[in-house]
Amino acid sequence: MQTTQFDLTRNSFGKLMLTANGETHEGVTPVRAFPIQTPEEGIALVSTDGREVAWVERLVDLPQQVRDLITNELAGREFVPVVDRIIGVSSFSTPCTWTVATDRGETNFVLRVEEDIRRVGESLLVTDNHGINFLIRNPRKLDKHSRKILDRFL
Structure with missing residues (x-):
């Protein structure tokens, strides 16, 4: 798979807004495909109805601002002490x-x-x-x- 081209921002309510191909999705959630083995690779951005609207092959390939938004959102959802x-x-x-x-x-x-x-x-x-x-x-x-x-x- 290849990383989907998209723009990611937060709205005034703190929800992630994804814009790709002229379509905007409000309240997307990042979900790791393999959170333990490869946490920095294979991240799906899922809409509120559970559909994948974008795919991130490698987090490091994204612009820093988008990477920070995804990383912060994942940190709020995941709690796995090492x-x-x-x-x-x-x-x-x-x-x-x-x-x-x-x-x-x-x-x-x-x-x-x-x-x-x-x-x-x-x-x-x-x-x-x-x-x-x-x-x-x-x-x-x-x-x-x-x-x-x-x-x-x-």
């Missing part, structure tokens, strides 16, 4: 409470079952008891203590 370190777990059987250091600070969450840890490419996606996803980008690059804890659950 785990930098596993500080400890309450038990090596589930359910258990994990204490982790993330890119957004230190936190605790409950892992209900071991199946809530899923492989996504080279990464791991850990879902807590509230449905919040935590991303471990490259488990092999974690510190020794974190890898030892993680290995008990994999």
Whole structure:
């Protein structure tokens, strides 16, 4: 696929306005095709009725102003803290409470079952008891203590 030619602005109500081929779409939403594996590639701009109205092959190819609008909108919709370190777990059987250091600070969450840890490419996606996803980008690059804890659950 190739990036669709379009113009993107915000209206006075803060909604994204996309103009392409002489047609304007109000309230478009950016949606990543592969948010974990290639977050900067393959982004659809979807209308309020769920139709794709534009496609972005690579975010870096867009003008800075348009890129900023899309990035800010995605940041408001997506919340996936990245785990930098596993500080400890309450038990090596589930359910258990994990204490982790993330890119957004230190936190605790409950892992209900071991199946809530899923492989996504080279990464791991850990879902807590509230449905919040935590991303471990490259488990092999974690510190020794974190890898030892993680290995008990994999």
